[in-house]
Amino acid sequence: LVQLVESGGGSVQGGGSLRLSCAASGDTHSSHSMGWFRQAPAQAREGIAVILTGTGSTYYSDSAKGRFTISQDNAKNTVYLQMNNLEPEDTGMYYCATGRVPLGVLVTGSWATGMDFPYWGQGTQVTVSS
Numbered sequence: 001l002v003q004l005v006e007s008g009g010g011s012v013q014g015g016g017s018l019r020l021s022c023a024a025s026g027d028t029h030s031s032h033s034m035g036w037f038r039q040a041p042a043q044a045r046e047g048i049a050v051i052l053t054g055t056g057s058t059y060y061s062d063s064a065k066g067r068f069t070i071s072q073d074n075a076k077n078t079v080y081l082q083m084n085n086l087e088p089e090d091t092g093m094y095y096c097a098t099g100r101v102p103l104g105v106l107v108t109g110s111w112a113t114g115m116d117f118p119y120w121g122q123g124t125q126v127t128v129s130s
Helices: 103-108
Strands: 002-007 010-013 018-026 033-039 046-052 058-060 068-073 078-083 092-099 124-129
Touching (some): 002 092, 018 092
Antiparallel strands (some): 002 018, 033 046, 033 092, 046 058, 068 078, 092 124
């Protein structure tokens, strides 16, 4: 089992920045991909970014490119999501997730459904005001 705890959410004005953290514990060696997802009220879950913890390779959704950056600190078993130039449309609950995601799923972008990630955190709320 893997446990994930997100932090760093909050309220910010449009144009501002936040950095989310996701600390992993437990059997972390069973997973090699860590991703960030978000869900706005009454909307479907949306993938933001994934990082391969072994190589540091990253994959982004089109909506995240240019504003969001995923990174990691392997010594702390922690993954980060730096979010810049935030917009009200970025408001939602942000979740991190982990699993052994096949390379083909990462390359094609279908990781964004979240279906290949068995372990999820409880989420951290991000609210962006205009």
